[in-house]
Amino acid sequence: MGSQQGQARSVHVRILDASPADATRAATVCAKLSADCADPVLYSDPKACLDALADQPTDVLILDLETIGGDEALARYAVRCPRAVIIAVSARGSVSRAVNAMRAGAHDFLTKPFSLDALGDKVQAQLGMRRKPRPAPMAEGGPADARTLQTGTTEAFGRFVGMSPAMVSVYDQIRRMAPSGAPVFITGESGTGKELCAQAVHDLSDRRGGRFVTLNCAAIPRDLMESEIFGHVRGAFTGAVDTRAGAAEQADGGTLFLDEIGEMEIALQSKLLRFLQTGTFQRLGDSSDRTVDARIICATNRDPTAEVAAGRFREDLFYRLHVLPVHLPPLRERRDDIMPLARAFLARFAAQEGRSFKGFDADAQARLLAYSWPGNVRQLENTIRQIVVMNDGPAITLDMLPMLIRDGGGRARAAADDTRDRHRMARQSRPFATIEPLWAQERRIIEDALDAFDGNIAMAAAALEISPSTIYRKRQSWSERLQ
Numbered sequence: 098m099g100s101q102q103g104q105a106r107s108v109h110v111r112i113l114d115a116s117p118a119d120a121t122r123a124a125t126v127c128a129k130l131s132a133d134c135a136d137p138v139l140y141s142d143p144k145a146c147l148d149a150l151a152d153q154p155t156d157v158l159i160l161d162l163e164t165i166g167g168d169e170a171l172a173r174y175a176v177r178c179p180r181a182v183i184i185a186v187s188a189r190g191s192v193s194r195a196v197n198a199m200r201a202g203a204h205d206f207l208t209k210p211f212s213l214d215a216l217g218d219k220v221q222a223q224l225g226m227r228r229k230p231r232p233a234p235m236a237e238g239g240p241a242d243a244r245t246l247q248t249g250t251t252e253a254f255g256r257f258v259g260m261s262p263a264m265v266s267v268y269d270q271i272r273r274m275a276p277s278g279a280p281v282f283i284t285g286e287s288g289t290g291k292e293l294c295a296q297a298v299h300d301l302s303d304r305r306g307g308r309f310v311t312l313n314c315a316a317i318p319r320d321l322m323e324s325e326i327f328g329h330v331r332g333a334f335t336g337a338v339d340t341r342a343g344a345a346e347q348a349d350g351g352t353l354f355l356d357e358i359g360e361m362e363i364a365l366q367s368k369l370l371r372f373l374q375t376g377t378f379q380r381l382g383d384s385s386d387r388t389v390d391a392r393i394i395c396a397t398n399r400d401p402t403a404e405v406a407a408g409r410f411r412e413d414l415f416y417r418l419h420v421l422p423v424h425l426p427p428l429r430e431r432r433d434d435i436m437p438l439a440r441a442f443l444a445r446f447a448a449q450e451g452r453s454f455k456g457f458d459a460d461a462q463a464r465l466l467a468y469s470w471p472g473n474v475r476q477l478e479n480t481i482r483q484i485v486v487m488n489d490g491p492a493i494t495l496d497m498l499p500m501l502i503r504d505g506g507g508r509a510r511a512a513a514d515d516t517r518d519r520h521r522m523a524r525q526s527r528p529f530a531t532i533e534p535l536w537a538q539e540r541r542i543i544e545d546a547l548d549a550f551d552g553n554i555a556m557a558a559a560a561l562e563i564s565p566s567t568i569y570r571k572r573q574s575w576s577e578r579l580q
């Protein structure tokens with residue numbers, strides 16, 4: 098069909114449509130392609146098509162949305178052929194359907210019955226535009242995002258914003274890791290997007306129909322951690338008033354994301370290891386083994402090899418988990434991403450808060466670019482939100498920036514030095530008995546920082562130059578001390 102001599106390479110076309118008549122109509126369009134076109138392969142069975150996409154070349158994929166089970170299912174196909182032109186067709190065409198299909202990874206959309214010319218023109222146009230691979234599709238809270246399509250000016254990958262070389266490499270790794278069932282080990286400073294990364298791996302995997310269950314090992318008191326992961330039976334401990342499934346069971350068929358895994362205590366690490374080795378576990382207080390099929394993704398903002406060397410993390414567990422490692426670089430090492438992120442947050446929060454902000458003036462932009470962002474993307478996100486709530490546009494100006502950022506941290510440091518000097522002076526005249534214990538001083542300092550950032554732990558941690566998990570841990574130790 099439509100073969101033309103002298104073309105460099107065949108164009109591989111696959112068409113999935115439960116209606117043989119419609120599939121054949123779509124196939125005839127290939128005759129119109131100017132490129133050499135291998136005979137299109139027609140499928141009526143979604144599984145056969147998915148299998149072929151996994152290991153055979155595909156340049157054009159025409160998918161009938163009714164056959165694949167709706168626009169949400171489209172991402173599973175898009176993931177398997179990230180370089181193919183995908184045209185979604187549907188007898189139930191509507192604007193929202195078209196938008197959803199594009200979000201899920203389609204390049205274009207046609208309502209049935211379509212004219213052969215219309216389909217031919219769309220395929221032709223898309224093939225012409227396809228000069229370089231586009232990132233795999235994902236969406237806000239789900240698969241695929243229209244912003245990642247073939248515009249050539251993309252600044253985003255799914256819910257991620259930023260196309261710095263370091264992040265493009267991360268997106269590539271996510272795309273490759275997603276279809277595997279192996280554990281993913283995410284490292285990176287607080288606020289660099291580790292949870293976003295875990296969610297992206299889940300969304301692009303075959304497990305996306307299952308649940309994505311997150312457990313933050315730093316935020317849960319240590320004595321409750323085991324029951325949070327593995328569940329408990331009624332009466333297993335004081336307060337266990339009923340039987341409850343844990344996160345592992347909830348993630349059956351899906352993904353279990355263990356955030357801040359470095360905070361898990363050694364005894365529980367052994368139980369997690371057993372679970373990884375055998376797929377079985379017991380609810381707390383129960384003696385029967387249970388089996389689940391959950392993919393494990395974990396994240397830490399610590400250096401895992403240093404934790405192993407220090408004996409705080411079991412080496413055998415580390416090697417079980419550290420199968421597919423991915424590192425998220427801090428924002429200060431990918432400054433190209435700062436303004437695209439800032440603009441994306443500004444657009445989102447201005448719309449949410451009903452403000453007329455349109456952009457940043459040159460001075461504000463220069464400061465944002467120069468600042469070191471110790472709290473990474475989360476700190477940038479919270480900063481823009483705070484500015485939008487407290488001011489109005491059209492432009493974010495230098496005076497709207499928090500002092501910490503306006504002065505590059507210099508004046509804030511000077512204020513800290515000044516406080517320290519004043520304390521030193523006061524100390525000389527204080528009797529011994531009035532000296533505040535270290536833990537109480539620490540508590541005051543941390544609570545002051547939390548107040549300054551409206552209780553936002555990540556921002557307070559960034560300003561104090563400690564990790565958020567330190568704040569969680571300290572809080573737990575204060576409450577134990579005061580009990």
Ligand SMILES: Nc1ncnc2c1ncn2[C@@H]1O[C@H](COP(=O)(O)OP(=O)(O)OP(=O)(O)O)[C@@H](O)[C@H]1O
Nearest residue numbers: 256257258259286287288289290291292293474475
């Ligand atoms: N590249 C990005 N594009 C858009 N938003 C991002 C990006 N990276 C992070 N964010 C946003 O920043 C915030 C922090 O991200 P996330 O929770 O994934 O970080 P984290 O590394 O898991 O942090 P922590 O270690 O403190 O748990 C979230 O609101 C997330 O949506």
